[in-house]
Amino acid sequence: MKNNQFARLTADHETVVAELKAIHFYDDQMTCVTSPTEVYQLLLRKAFLTTKDNGSFTNKLKNYLATPSLDLKDYFDSKQPVTTKIFYLVALQLLEFLVTEDFAIDNPLEAMHRMQLPTIETNDNWHKDQLLDAWYLLLTTHTKNGQTFLDRLTNQGYFIPFYDLPVREKPLFFNGKAQAVFDPAKLVREVVYVESSVDSDCDGQRDLLKVEILRPSDTEHGLRVPALFTASPYNQGINHEAGSRAMHDVNVPLQAKKPNRLTYQEIAYRKEKHSLPAPRVVTGETRHAAETFSREHSYTLNDYFLVRGFAAVYSAGIGTLDSDGVQTCGDPQQTEATKNVIEWLNGKRRAFTNRTDNIAISAWWCNGSVAMTGRSYLGTLATAAATTGVDGLKTIISEAAISSWYDYYREGGLVIAPGGFPGEDADVLAIETQSRMKAPADYILRIKDFFTKQMDQMAQAMDRESGNYTTFWDARNYRKDITKIKCDVLMIHGLNDWNVKPGQVEALWQGLRNVPVSKKIILHQGQHIYINAFRSIDYTDMINLWISHELYGVQNGAKEVLPNVIVQDNLVPETWTTYSDWSNPNSDKTVFHLAPGTLTEECSSDSIQSFKDDSPKDDFERYTEHIDQWENELISNQKQALRANRLIFKSAPFEKAQIIDGKVTIHVKAASNQPFGMLSFQLIDFGEEKRFNPSPTPIQRMELGCNWREDTLREFTLAKFPTPFKMITKGHLNLQNRENPWKVNELMPNQFFTFDVPLQPTFHKLAAGHQLGLIIYATDFAMTVRGNQAVRYSIDLSDCHLDVPFQ
Template sequence: MRGIGRLLSAAAALLPVVAIAVVGGPGPASAAAAPSIVVSDGVTQPVFGYADAVRERLFIDSTFDSDRDGLRDIIAFDVIRPRATLDGLKVPVIMDASPYYSTLCRGNEGECKADLDGDGLLEKWPLFYDNYFVPRGYAVILLDMVGTNKSTGCPTTNANEDNLSAKQAINWLNGRAVARNAAGQAVTADWHNGKSAMIGKSYDGSLAMATAVTGVKGLTTVVPISGPTEYYDYVRSNGVITRGNSYVAFLANAVTNPERRAYCQPTRDRIAAEDGDEHGDYTAFWNERSYVKKVPNMTASVLLYHGLNDDNVRPDHFSKFWYALAENNIPRKLWLSQEGHVDPFDSRRAVWVSTLHRWFDFWLHGVANGIMDEPRVDIERAADVWETHADWPVPGKADTEVFLQPGAGGAGGLTLVPAAQPATASFQDNPTQSQNTMILNPDAVQPNRLAFLSAPLTAPLHISGTPVVQLRVTADQTDTNLGAILVDYGTAERVNHRASGEGIITLETQDCWGESSPTDDGCYRQTQKRVATSDVELVTKGIQDAQNRQSIRTAVPLVPGQAYNYSFPMLPEDYVFAPGHRIGVIIVGSYPQYSSQADQSRANLNVALKTSNIVLPVVGGTAAAHAAGL
């Protein structure tokens, strides 16, 4: 089957037109020769079967050789489509490209692909997309990323080979590549209407964005769920290594089928040799693993979802991508939840399925349902309490400097504990200090942190965007780290995203979303929010290697005793501090619960007060900050 991936030279045909039967619409129904989708109440209806749907497994030659064996890798994918496509129905595609279908598997219930009878076709399809959307006139493709499951080659953890895997199928759907079945026969997508979507959580979400930023024709929309957008930011933060050594190679191993891990060892060795773990700086290694800078190539619209308390794929991944989408006027919507690394199907199921349904109907079937006229952003303010906004950051946000003050005597601001009048405040870096030690007991003096507190707020204070810490610091060593934590001190019931389940509890009861076959049902375990009353909430945090103060590409050692200016972002947030609560800013050196390698210099650090501050993205700006008592 090698060599089957030559591009077709024929000119692209015009996109086919799908007939739409509108139930209850004006005028008589037209008698169409071919079957058509049915739209009622503004959405496509489940008028096609699921148990009798056409199922295929296809293979396509890629344009790359990830394992460097001299042969192009083969990408495998499974297709399910309405049987009516055999009679002329033209349908769009919803694709979930993933490295996980035979290893970690997908969804809250860990569903794997399964060929139960050994005929080379799937009987069990992970997730609900097939059960729900195939009866409504969609095809679903589950694609095995290079080096995983039925695809050949070796995973490269978001390098070009991973990133281009799904593009091969998009090209095939649009007549620009050849796919074959297991018998070696060429198969065409003559049932396709020319429009495709990609969707997926985490790694799958990154593959959706990676495909979109190639600008491939025929990819109409993407729905990335909690996916990395800058792989440097997944394992680094401003020069600090935040995950273990050789993590990129480690993840490549985790998604490789166990029987192929020894074979792919040379590929992982090459990755580990190039990742720059010895310094943590940004190098060319990360360029192909960056999607933000490639957003100008995009033509696909985006429905983006992220948990504001996701400590796996942290929120700076969504924010940087979102800012780039806005700069390039890409059609877009955004959901931000209070949970951690959780799929919206498990945090707001009914509303998510409805939104996804209308989104795909609009972008893939051309159903005029008004979804793009609705507010652009949904934000979960508290457990299951959602609000909508015209955009994000919330309009009216203004970056507002709040100074880190030495002591009492002035109104507002954030005051050092204990209140005093020094020009500088000193502490020692402690690479073993726990996060709880950093943020608890803010009124107590501790040798390894500085705590700055506001007075109890007199009005709500809403931040929306990316806070920035600006410090002037002197160290007595040539290297150190700097960390900052923004804290809400005040009792409230909150989503408990730090407990098991990252903010949700999985129940024993089920509900069903879509049709079923004898081997695959559309029923999934329900969830509820995990909440707890707490006195402290870590709102957001940031970290920087002091040697990377000028650039993440170049480390410059410190001159002991010399003061330097530092400016680094915290993770983005959308948060409302309640009246009566106190805002805290904690300054530390190493931050071991944020980084895998705490700096061992144990430097003594002096922070210049009055000139150091935190820039908060306050909705309402300075006036709102002053009204709250800052």
């Protein structure tokens, strides 16, 4: 195991003592004790929370080794001094590491260093101040099971006596981070209905948005807390069967498109002017909600912070169960509705206690500061809200978020499925999340006809026939408004996420370069996943440090302490490295020319190579049913079925490891024998290697507080057996959209054209001895339409090169 902690703060001795006093680890009894050994025993007594008397404490001491030949009881009886070796032998046991498996009892410091656990070291016998400094550091150090030692004590009940602290002494911060001093059994659960500034169902009334709130009961006694707001269209349930029925057929031919001379200005979205219905007439005001709920569809990161002084707020938004309106899949109305909930939390909009009585209720319990959390669609709406510049939104923590819906369902003039969902499109997602369907009377009697018409219109506007960038997609492009962002932005994304591809976050990262806000990014080796329960990185601690500063104003140096860029290594498990930047557009590129079968830094070949797109019927049907087989056979030299369907180029083996940092671009000169065509590209890491398993390995359950909720601790592990290759990144282009995705060019059969195709950005380490490979092909069974057409493509290698941003 390797421990990677980025949120742990270094404290001077004065701060150490003050903070240990604040959490009652250092008290008046210890102040009068001068012997480090006696202080050490008192600290351990406080840490052994399950022992209630001297006998049980003594028995507990007998379970811990202080030296290779003494347990802790015998050590204390012997009156020996505290030394570095003794302290850290005990520390490793407190941190749940195992003898032999994790450390040797005669050399604890070797294990501490190997596992990157922090130490305070001196050859002399320790004095009291050194002991207190070391104990403070130990409390902030991660255990073998992914949480700080203090969090482990928290889960055992350490902070239960703090539940009754007066509100003036809450929240409580230690090492710059909020602590679990709020009673989860007394959380207030309430529902309100925010009146929005949209009428998406055109019923003549402003849409009401159901909002579920969980907040500490201390707010009933004067405490004001910030809100973690998760906007999740999935929150009130989804329509699996309706969504499945709406899926589009992808086994359709690619069609020639009529050329146009469109400019961006002609397809740019311009805000439509609609007369908004008058607001409801308020009939009264109250501080007490009229509705509650039992168990929300929660996000475990929010669960962790609920007992640490933050409210959790969930809203599914327009078109969902118990709200008004219709789903619109990321359009300005959905953005506005999301923004409106933030405005209510910030005291600048009203909500009602129910849908009929018009009794207003404010977010009187909120301090006006909001952070948005969540992954995928949830992170997408956080990004969308941020681009409005709404007051009160202090930060977004956007995980695997979409920044442009065109790049989610389209690419380069092609219809492209998000990885794992061939046939999905904007209308399918809208249908799947229109959870008003779950209330039959509301849906059938009030909204079904209107929603059906809206979906018909959406199907036309999203234009699956062309795959072009249109006004429909421009309305769902949040990147145009990045300069309006006023909140700080923390981005998290998987480098192997082929659902929401890495280009989504890279475009946001690039757009924020000159925006005067703090921005950080974490890139992991996962697919479309959360990483808040990973063992090897202190992700939750980083978020704690970040939002304690952003939402409570704690001066903990979060913006300076947390690195700009953190990247998980793709070769060595449990390794995270910091960088100052990612995908710098001004970085140098290494140019590889294409020769038959080869990527070379020498001059280009004058060869022309060709490949076909269609497959025998049996193979085609097999690939549509087993995309993993297609993926493997496309890349593998051992497979013959697709040999005529792609071109493979490989570099010479690298003498030393190389890091690809950013966006690889391929310049191509190509022709199709039809008046239409598409090309796909994959960048491959060739070389025998034990690589990470695609999904993280579950380790054990992990508590998020005392008698509170749990999560699953996970970590990426190496596969048992080596594999010969790994796909690094990919890209696609409709050959009629050579200039941009809205302008359609004519494609003359057998005539060569040149164009550049950027692949999805990446951060990938090629091991020494490995080769960089490029595959050129057409139909991507995982993403593009699959017409199995008799199209033949020719590549003129004399004008082809691959530009790679090596570090």
